[in-house]
Amino acid sequence: MNYDVVVVGAGPAGATAAKFLAEKGEKVLLIDKSSFPRDKPCGGGLSVRTLKRFNYISKDLIASYSFSGSIHSSSLKYQVQLHKDEPIAAFVLRKDFDDGLLQLAIEGGTTFMEGKTATDVSILPEKVKIKLNKGEYVESQLVIGADGIWSTIAKKSGLGHHYQPMGRCLFQEYPLASSLLDDYFTEKRIFHFHLKFMGIIGYGWVFPKKDSVNIGIGEIKPSASQPTNRPNLKEFYENYIRLLKESKIIPPTINLGKIQGGILPLTPLKKTFTDRVVLCGDAAGLMNPLTGDGIDYAMSSGKIAAEVCTEALEADDTSAFFLSKYQRLWKNDFGKEIKLCLRILKGLLERNSGEKYVRLLSRDTQIVDMVLTLLNNQGRLHEYQWKLVKRFVYIYCKDLLRL
Ligand SMILES: Cc1cc2nc3c(=O)[nH]c(=O)nc-3n(C[C@H](O)[C@H](O)[C@H](O)COP(=O)(O)OP(=O)(O)OC[C@H]3O[C@@H](n4cnc5c(N)ncnc54)[C@H](O)[C@@H]3O)c2cc1C
Structure with missing residues (x-):
């Protein structure tokens, strides 16, 4: 079967792109290698800005709203307190959140295939052919690569191989009774950031949700110039949990369990489009390099990609020249913010x-x-x-x- 657009990857970027395309009446196929609902390594922090931009995100998809937060200095001597009578952040469980976005795309008219891995892409003069595992093919006029940090579509279309520099994180989602969550984080669900914890170039986070707390630590991948005898990230994480218990931020009953890890792209690819292809979200390296937030840019780039692909199909022009509008538009939206955050990050590093x-x-x-x-x-x-x-x-x- 031929489609107008095949979207590879049903995370926030792909599901958003598919929803907007299908609502415009395009014939959209969304594929993902996983079966949904699936989990994704993440803190699950969302800004209120994202909720306002995508005001169709229903409250059911939000695990908690936070009205208060503390940003702690490296020595723990100083704290910036953030409070408001309205929410200042929201926290989600990615399994539920991503599935909710996917259902919206399906309701909009998207065809969804799960358990299908894109392994190659051939850009031909009259169409694009996507090879799936088990030797199947799907064909379309355009493909949107929203297949995350290790994007096959980016690699196979010649747009990118790897991202420098990278961020890396360790985290755990600890189930916690809501009474304990109320005791430790109050009903305001106070979140915490510990900047440059033990000198790492990054921060620790504590995100209280409805029935769990997400605790993580993230840093810029250490460069070759950093001492080789420094503790590894797992040791930093263990120390972080110890500190949180000593500071009575988390209950003493929390024990180290199965720690999960993940990698973040910190700089966008130079080119996020080519003939018949655009890349969104992590696949394009679209991430706030200072905070590690990627959901907002993933959804924003997915929406922009849908707009530009719709215009390209209407104009019957799927050339790289036409699709370059996509990169101009995401740069207008958040490109300057990425540049500014990279400058601040460099300042902090130096x-x-x-x-x-x-x-x-x-x-x-x-x-x-x-x-x-x-x-x-x-x-x-x-x-x-x-x-x-x-x-x-x-x-x-x-x-x-x-x-
Ligand atoms: C530890 C950690 C903590 C984070 N915390 C936060 C946070 O608190 N807030 C925030 O905003 N961001 C956070 N991020 C970043 C955020 O998770 C990503 O930026 C976001 O998920 C990007 O969305 P996406 O749709 O581009 O990609 P993804 O969410 O990665 O989705 C990609 C999808 O593509 C599918 N896929 C991959 N390859 C193929 C293939 N070949 N064929 C078919 N399907 C494929 C995958 O199964 C997946 O479903 C964190 C990241 C990490 C690693």
Whole structure:
């Protein structure tokens, strides 16, 4: 059977692309190598911005809303407190969340095939042919590669092989009785970030949900220049759990179980389109390099890909030249935010100044309010950049005078 578009990968990027394409009346096939509902290594943190942008995400797909959070400095001496009467973040279980997005795509008219792995793609003058495991083929006018960080579509279409630099994480989703969750995280479901915990270039997180708490630690993959005798990430994780217990952030009953791991792309591929192909989400390396959030860019890029593919089919032009509009549009939406976050990350890597930032931020309610506004609005970080920089320079100078 021939399709207008085959979407490979039914995560947030692929399910979103398929939903919008099907709703436009395109004949869409969505395939995934897994059977759904499937899990995906993730903290499950979502910004309120994402919920506002994709306001069709129903409350049933959200495991908890958080009204409060603490950002701790590396030494644990300073804390930035975030509070609001309305939610400032949401937490999801990926098994439920991704399945919910998939069901929306199917309701929109998408055909879904599970347990099918795309192994190759041939871009021909009149169509694109996707080879599946067991020797099957599907054909379409366009293919959207939304098949995650190890994307086969990116590799086979010549767009990318690997991503540098990478982030890596260890985490666990610990089941917890809701009474214990209320005791430790209150009904406000207070989340925690520990920046540069024990000096790692990254952070630890604690995300309380409905019946579980997700605890993880993530870092930029250590470079060759870092000492080889440093503890491995698993040891950092064990120390992190110890610290959380000592600080009474989590109950002492939590025990290390089966720790899971995952890799994050931190920089986008140079080119995310070619003849008859576009790449979305992790497959294109679209990730906030500072926070490790990828769901928002995955869904945003999926939506943009659907718009551009619909236009390409209407114009009967599936060339790379036409599809280059996709990259222009995602860059307009969040490309500047990625660039800015990469600059901040570089600053943190070079100056080791996380401690000082948290100390300064912890003393100024106005800048905290600005951050909360940013978290709650649909805008991107770079739109608030100068306002935040101005306020930061002010508190920095005030601090110098005080000293
Ligand atoms: C440990 C960890 C914690 C994270 N925490 C957060 C967080 O708190 N908040 C946040 O926003 N982001 C987080 N992320 C990032 C987030 O998980 C990803 O950015 C997001 O899942 C990207 O969505 P996607 O649709 O592009 O890819 P995925 O969600 O990876 O989906 C890709 C899909 O493609 C399928 N697939 C792969 N290859 C093939 C193939 N050849 N054929 C068919 N199907 C295929 C897979 O089965 C999968 O279902 C975290 C990542 C990790 C590793």
